[in-house]
Amino acid sequence: MIGSVVLMRTAWGCWIFAMGYNERSARLVGIPVDRARLTMYALSGALAGLAGLISIAWLGSARPNIGQNLELESLTAVMLGGVAITGGVGGVGGILAAVILLITLKTGLLQLNVNTVWQVGIVGALLIAVLLIDRISKHWR
Template identity: 60%
Template sequence: ISGVPVELTQWGRGANFAIPLPFLTCVIPAFFIAWLILSKSAWGKWVYACGFNEHATRLVGIPVDRLRLLVYCLSGLLAGCAGFISLSWLGSARPEIGVNLELESLTAALLGGVAIFGGRGSVVGVLAAALMLVTIKTCMLQLGLNSVWQLGVVGLLLIIVLMAQRLFIYRR
């Protein structure tokens, strides 16, 4: 679907000091807000507690259902922001643009330190892991590797991280 206003594509494709404008105006503020909320507020501790043991969190008196609804709403807001950024960058709406990105997002989260069973993780680690994955995929693209191999490398990273987490959990 085309017909995106020129001003929007100028913003989506623009850069300041070689850093894309959407990254400066959307990603960095969202990262900073998420970091503040999750690491510095009681609500962030509730989110970690709910991820680690929902039943215990409920017994302590934390409104788990309301908390889960708010976290899903924030997730939807960030997904909408990502859709807006892709619309402004590409200049058209493409319904298949997010296909097969589940593997990459899961790998970035786990590689960034988020525990598969919940309760642990950091926004800084996930951002660093996501940037690392983008760098690896860009390097493989520049080397001319097929996208199947890129997907295989991401899957291999996911398997390695899951094995490392499993070993770490059982050693504690």
């Protein structure tokens, strides 16, 4: 919920949304796009490093495959949560609900003894369906 407050209630969060919606317009308004982008990448790298440290502390050793196929799941959760692929639209609450839905789906598939390869395929099919629905809904508007 800290992320939601930062994105919705601070000027920096509004800058991020403005940059995602239209970078050229954000530059014209006076937002330092390059500096804000560098800050976002630095924050992302710092959080990834912190996650690695927590993983090493929890498991007692480094595993090179710990995040395998998570990029597909994270992209699916973000798109399912209402974030536009073109940027500028979305929120943390919808993403949290989508993550819970995705975890519930994967847990159900594990309970049904579905092979992990098929689980990745089902998540990928869900991502394609969400993208198609987003595209069709934009076409009808």
